[in-house]
Amino acid sequence: MASSRPPSPTSRTESPFGLGYFSVPFERFAREESDWAGAFTLLDTMETFFDSHIDLFQRTLQKQLQKHSDRLKLKAEEALKLRELSGDALVENMEREVKNFKLKVSTRMTVLAASWQSAKVVRTREKLSFFFGVMTLLFSALMFGTDPQWIHVAYTVLGLYLLPLRAYTYKKRAWHYFLFDLCYYVTILNFIFLWVFPSSPTLFIACYCLSHGSLASAVITWRNSLVFHDSDKVTSLFVHIYAPFTFTTIRHFYPDAETRFPALREVPHLNPGKALLLSGVIYVIWQTLYWKFVLIDRRAKIRSGQRTTSFSFLLNDKRGVIGRSLSSVPEAYRELAFMAGQLVYAILTELPAVFLLYKSPFWSGVFLIAIFAVSVWNGGGFYIEVFGRKFEREMEALRKELAEASARSSGQSSPAGMDTPRTKSTDDLSDGVSPLMISTPLPMDSQDSFSSLDTTEAKKDQ
Incomplete structure (x- = not known):
């Protein structure tokens, strides 16, 4: 330009x-x-x-x-830089991050578990269980007296609440193989009859006989206890006693039961042979499934002790009649002997229902009261004996603590160069310490919730 x-x-x-x-x-x-x-x-x-x-x-x-x-x-x-961390360095870095994440999750779970097992939470949980158990008993009695047609509804609602809770707790404790036992199998069949096939006489006969046979007698065999604060014991008692209670109500006390359950029209009377045969077939089906899917397919876990079944539990219970009897049988035939014994036991326990209970409302009521009385007696024994032993141990620990404190105080107060006066022995102290023990509060663990009892005692009474 x-x-x-x-x-x-x-x-x-x-x-x-x-x-x-x-x-x-x-x-x-x-x-x-x-x-x-x-x-x-x-x-x-x-x-x-x-x-x-x-x-x-x-x-x-x-x-x-x-x-x-x-x-x-x-x-x-x-x-x-990230590329430079390839190979072992990158793997090591990733493993370190995963470990840190697992540590954080584990710490969080530990805190939550500690909170769940804290004294306050446990006491609240047991209070709720106690309230739930007492109110269930009260409402069941009221429904039976005023509206018995609601008993099977209450049975279903309680089952939908308690059984999933039982499955969760047993899975967490690695006891979930107990859920394959006959009582849960019969409970499912009962629900199928009540809501799916109420017109099936075959299913009705099998459910009635098994509920009044194996399930009801398990209150005695497994020592079910009416312990309201323990939801696990309440669930066990519900499974074994509410089924015969429901079918007794349907058979004898349900108004116009044939309309709601048409199967009753075809079974005005029980044929003993047919009833035992039908219930026996249902039992054999369950036993075959149990033998295949539990005793065979899960044999390695059971033998290693990772899982527990009713068979292994009864076999290891050397104080029980079943455990001593099975121990005398050669190991190769113990399972067969156990299954055959269960079949005989199931048939024997169904005899009262077949020959007496089905045609008599009076004896059906006596039967239910007797079974329930056994659970109440077991529950009273749990409260008195287990709590009594717990209280005795706390008192003994308190006596020892007081004796040691008295010995230390006597040794410190004696003048130098003089003989220390003889301190009271533990027995002497226990004779004269009653007023002090009455006025002294118990340790916190004795004031804590009922779940602080011996796990061995609780398991034995379960």
Whole structure:
């Protein structure tokens, strides 16, 4: 362009104004005196204006490009560092992160478990269980006296609440193989009859006989206890006693039962042979499934002690009649002997229902009261004996603590160089410490919830 060409030296000397006051374009205008000079001067001014703005825009763009470049370079460096951690270093880093995560989860679970097992939570849980058990008993009695047609509904609702809770707690304790026992199998059959096939006489006969046979007698065999504060014992008692209670109500006390359960029209009387045969077939089906899926497919876990079944529990119970009897049988035939014994036991316990209970409301009521009385007696024994032994241990520990404290205080108070007077023995102290023990509060663990009892005693009475 013309404005970018430098002026000649002669023009600099001939200019009257000099370069210190005017720009080069203005010198050219004064020298040439042309009409086009104004236009060139405007063009030069516009070029200078746009050149400055373009330069500013370029610098701004360069800064942004530099920032973006720095950002990309940083990401590249991070990617390079990550690539450098490949192989064993990367695996080690990942393992460390996984371990840290597992540690955090384990710590959190430990805190939650400690909170769940804290004294306050346990006491609240047991109070709720006690309230639930007492109110269930009260409402069951009221429904039986006023609206017996609701008994099977209450049976279903309680089962839908208690049985999933039992499955969860047993799974957590690795006792879930007990859920394959006959009582849960019969409970499921009862629900199927009540809500799916109420017109099936075959299913009704099997459910009635098994509920009054194996389930009801298990209150005696397994020492079910009416212990309201223990939800596990309440669930066991519900499974074994509410089924015969429900079917007794349907058979003898349900108003117009044939309308709701049409199967009763076809079974006005029980044929003993047919009833025992049908219930026996249902039992054999369960026993076959149990033998295949538990005793065969899970044999390794059971033998290793990872899982416990009713068979292994009774076999290891050397104080019980069943455990002593099975111990005398060769190991290769113990399972067969146990299953055959269970079949005989099931048939024998169904005889009262087949020959007496089905046709007599009076003896059905006596039977239920007798079974319930056994559970109440077991519950009373649990409260008296277990709590009594617990209280005795606390008292003995308190006597020893008081005796040691008395001995220490006597030794510290005796003057130097003199014989220490004889301290009272533990027996002597126990004879004269009754007022002190009465006024002294028990340790916190004795004031704690009922779940602090011996686990062995609780398991034995379960």
